[in-house]
Amino acid sequence: MPEILLGVSGGIAAYKAVDVMRILQRRGHGVTVVMTRSAQRFVGPATFSALSGRPVGVDLFGAEERPGYGHLELARSHDLALVAPASANTVARMAAGLGDGLLGATLLAFEGPVVIAPAMNTRMYLHPATAANLALLRARGVQEIDPASGLLADGDIGVGRLADPVDIVDAVEARLAGAGTLAGRRVLVSAGGTREPIDPVRFVGNRSSGRMGWAIAEAARRRGAEVTVLASNVDLPRRAGIRYVDAPTAADLHAAALAEFPACDVLVMAAAVADFRPGAPLEGKIDKSAEGRLALDLEPTADILSDLASRRERQVVVGFAAEHGPAGLERARAKRVRKGLHLIVHNDVSVEGIGFESGENAVTIIGEAGEETVERATKDVCAERILDAVAPILAATA
Numbered sequence: 119m120p121e122i123l124l125g126v127s128g129g130i131a132a133y134k135a136v137d138v139m140r141i142l143q144r145r146g147h148g149v150t151v152v153m154t155r156s157a158q159r160f161v162g163p164a165t166f167s168a169l170s171g172r173p174v175g176v177d178l179f180g181a182e183e184r185p186g187y188g189h190l191e192l193a194r195s196h197d198l199a200l201v202a203p204a205s206a207n208t209v210a211r212m213a214a215g216l217g218d219g220l221l222g223a224t225l226l227a228f229e230g231p232v233v234i235a236p237a238m239n240t241r242m243y244l245h246p247a248t249a250a251n252l253a254l255l256r257a258r259g260v261q262e263i264d265p266a267s268g269l270l271a272d273g274d275i276g277v278g279r280l281a282d283p284v285d286i287v288d289a290v291e292a293r294l295a296g297a298g299t300l301a302g303r304r305v306l307v308s309a310g311g312t313r314e315p316i317d318p319v320r321f322v323g324n325r326s327s328g329r330m331g332w333a334i335a336e337a338a339r340r341r342g343a344e345v346t347v348l349a350s351n352v353d354l355p356r357r358a359g360i361r362y363v364d365a366p367t368a369a370d371l372h373a374a375a376l377a378e379f380p381a382c383d384v385l386v387m388a389a390a391v392a393d394f395r396p397g398a399p400l401e402g403k404i405d406k407s408a409e410g411r412l413a414l415d416l417e418p419t420a421d422i423l424s425d426l427a428s429r430r431e432r433q434v435v436v437g438f439a440a441e442h443g444p445a446g447l448e449r450a451r452a453k454r455v456r457k458g459l460h461l462i463v464h465n466d467v468s469v470e471g472i473g474f475e476s477g478e479n480a481v482t483i484i485g486e487a488g489e490e491t492v493e494r495a496t497k498d499v500c501a502e503r504i505l506d507a508v509a510p511i512l513a514a515t516a
């Protein structure tokens with residue numbers, strides 16, 4: 119089973135790292151813990167060593183708790199490094215490449231996948247320095263498990279709570295399962311929601327944030343794919359190593375998708391594309407006083423997914439079906455067959471707290487060979503499961 123290096127840094131949530139370690143162990147992973155000096159002010163190394171049955175790394179220059187092996191050996195002997203909680207300070211250290219402690223030095227020498235779960239006060243998390251450090255780490259391929267929002271230990275309410283330990287372990291396992299499986303493949307992902315102009319300043323749009331498409335693109339990149347994202351109005355950080363093509367309207371998206379499709383091996387259409395658009399967008403801004411009641415005349419847009427699926431050669435084609443209510447699953451199944459898709463990912467947009475604007479989703483991945491349901495999980499985990507489902511189809515078709 120994979121060996122996990124668990125880095126624990128100094129924050130109130132350090133005690134939750136005990137849970138993370140226990141869940142990893144229960145699922146069969148070997149776990150070695152390395153603690154920063156500050157982390158030991160919150161939880162003692164004895165807790166981790168007693169529960170893990172292993173020495174705990176605390177000192178770069180050797181200590182009783184960690185006899186006989188150094189940072190290089192720690193880096194070599196583990197398959198994945200997880201830092202949970204990752205303090206603002208440790209995030210900054212990682213971004214700067216500082217190796218002035220055992221955890222920093224080990225991470226510098228570590229060549230495998232790195233996952234971090236930040237936890238801190240909202241103002242620390244949103245500070246431009248922390249945001250820039252996290253963006254830099256993500257650009258280097260470090261996977262961030264977003265902190266949750268809620269009541270913080272210091273009494274503030276906001277973003278910054280350590281993600282749920284089960285979600286953290288799910289993300290670690292998904293990352294381990296997928297490493298390198300899309301090497302040499304080209305993946306095209308559409309993300310966001312199109313906006314159809316009514317006049318030069320107004321549009322008909324939807325609430326898609328682009329997070330699901332972003333998560334798929336990043337997961338595909340982590341698996342070694344060459345990734346192009348067709349981005350429809352997405353206000354999320356862009357990662358180094360991924361190509362982005364802006365496609366604000368359904369027509370732009372259609373044109374960009376047609377241009378990119380022939381070169382790709384996998385197409386995932388996660389964008390929410392307008393089904394209708396104003397028939398004749400006005401050249402000047404509509405004047406309120408002149409209009410009274412206003413009727414919008416909408417015309418249907420092209421069905422991009424069906425068009426691309428009909429042109430496919432070797433490509434694996436994956437669509438999304440954001441459906442409302444329990445009957446939606448049946449509609450999604452029918453949509454997959456009607457549009458000639460390999461897979462369709464159904465999500466029920468009537469369930470509160472998941473879907474369009476949230477970091478979480480709950481999906482059913484429907485294929486010819488069967489269906490897999492992913493219960494409420496982060497979009498990163500959903501993305502990994504979707505790519506897991508793509509893998510056997512890709513192997514069989516290309």
Ligand SMILES: Cc1cc2nc3c(=O)[nH]c(=O)nc-3n(C[C@H](O)[C@H](O)[C@H](O)COP(=O)(O)O)c2cc1C
Binds near residue numbers: 128157204207
């Ligand atoms: C009571 C207390 C709670 C703290 N909680 C956090 C926290 O949740 N997240 C964080 O980033 N820093 C927190 N800090 C600040 C860090 O402990 C401090 O920046 C430390 O230098 C981090 O060191 P490390 O990254 O090497 O572990 C806290 C400090 C104190 C005194």
